[in-house]
Amino acid sequence: MTYPQTPLSLxxxxxxxxxxFALPGCLQAIKAQQTCGLKVKVLLVDxxxxxxxxxxxxxxxxxxxxxxxxxxxxxxxxxADAATGDILLFLHADSWLPPxxxxxxxNAVDQGHPxxxxxxxxxxxxxxxxMVKRLVGIADARSRKTxxxxxxxxxxxxxxxxxxxxxxxxxxxxxxxxxAKRLNQRSRFxxxxxxxxxxxxxFELQPIRSVLCWWSFPxxxxxxxxPQRLMKMYGHPRSTRK
Numbered sequence: 001m002t003y004p005q006t007p008l009s010l011x012x013x014x015x016x017x018x019x020x021f022a023l024p025g026c027l028q029a030i031k032a033q034q035t036c037g038l039k040v041k042v043l044l045v046d047x048x049x050x051x052x053x054x055x056x057x058x059x060x061x062x063x064x065x066x067x068x069x070x071x072x073x074x075x076x077x078x079x080a081d082a083a084t085g086d087i088l089l090f091l092h093a094d095s096w097l098p099p100x101x102x103x104x105x106x107n108a109v110d111q112g113h114p115x116x117x118x119x120x121x122x123x124x125x126x127x128x129x130x131m132v133k134r135l136v137g138i139a140d141a142r143s144r145k146t147x148x149x150x151x152x153x154x155x156x157x158x159x160x161x162x163x164x165x166x167x168x169x170x171x172x173x174x175x176x177x178x179x180a181k182r183l184n185q186r187s188r189f190x191x192x193x194x195x196x197x198x199x200x201x202x203f204e205l206q207p208i209r210s211v212l213c214w215w216s217f218p219x220x221x222x223x224x225x226x227p228q229r230l231m232k233m234y235g236h237p238r239s240t241r242k
Contacts, residue, residue, distance in 0.1 A: 007109050007158070009039040010102060011085030014093050015068075015075035017047040020056055022094035022199060027060035029096040036103040038087075045079040047071065072151065073175030077168040089156045090168075094199040097154060104192045105156050113190035114158040115183045117149035122200035132207045136200055147189050151176035152198045161186060172231040174217065 012030060016023060030042060044057040047070030054065055068078040076090055087109060091097070098104075101118070108116045120143040122136045143153050155176070162168075165182040169175045183189065203210045213234055 007038065007086040007106055009041070009085040010087045010089060010105065011079075011083035011159075012040065012042045012089045012091055013045060013076060013079035013083060014042065014057075014062075014091050015045050015047065015072050015079070016049060016053050016057065016093045017070055018049045018051045019053045019093040020049075020051040023053060023056050024060055025096055026091065026093050027057070027062070029099075031061055032099055033097065033102045034100055036106050038102055038106060039085075040102065041083070041085060043079045043083060045075040047075050071170070071172050073169050073171045076175070077170050080162060080168055083159070085159060087156055087158055088162055089154060090151065091154050092152050092198060094201070095152055095154060096197045098194045098196065100194060101154070101192075101196070104194050108156075108190050108192060109158060114161040114187050115156070116190035116192055117143075117153035117155045118192045118194055118196040119143050120150075120153050121195045121197050122203065123197050124200045125204060128200075128204060132200075132204060135207050135210075136203060139203075144191070146191070147184060148177055148180045149189060149191065152196070153191075154196045155179070157183060172228060173234060 014023075014026065027042070030040075033040070041063045042061060044054070044062040044065045045068050046054055046057075046065060047068055057065055064082065066078055066082055068075045080088055087105060089105065098118075104118075105116070119140075121140055124133060124136060128136075143149065149155055161183065165179075165186060169178045169182075171178065180189065217234070
């Protein structure tokens with residue numbers, strides 16, 4: 001297994017589908033980064049948006065906009081295939097990086113960690129009740145202990161290790177855990193203690209159902225339930241986004 005001791009470039013890969021409301025904040029957080037000498041390219045991989053997502057991405061500083069079939073795994077793989085960075089960062093469009101995220105990634109790789117992710121904090125609306133806050137707190141706590149990070153933890157990996165594990169799985173759901181499993185077979189994840197903030201918008205709509213999915217789906221997936229079947233149970237992840 002190889003990885004760059006002194007990484008020179010970073011490709012940020014953002015899958016989108018009708019993300020005109022969330023994307024500006026995501027891109028602004030990227031602009032605010034301390035680049036620490038890295039050459040950074042932002043790749044937007046759009047799955048067929050019908051709103052202003054693409055124009056917002058271009059105006060917001062994306063270096064390239066790619067078109068893909070919808071589906072997070074498919075879109076992430078398409079972005080990685082087009083990326084040229086020493087390091088790949090997979091970032092959700094409704095997530096905001098901390099200001100020193102790029103520096104933390106570079107330091108992790110320089111210290112011998114070719115794959116990693118961040119702590120996560122789900123951002124709730126002002127109307128969120130105490131039960132919702134407690135349930136979201138469970139999800140946030142998981143990110144501090146797990147070696148199998150979810151996609152909203154801003155997973156990063158060296159391009160060489162990404163190639164070694166066969167790339168991002170092109171599946172409609174659980175692509176993040178399948179990818180994490182493959183990476184952990186080569187190198188244990190390094191969890192960075194800095195915090196990525198991510199929207200809890202979907203969770204707030206159906207908190208109990210969301211928690212049940214978080215707890216049960218990884219187990220069902222390990223038992224052999226297909227990603228396609230789980231996707232039908234979960235519902236389209238962007239059907240209610242605003």
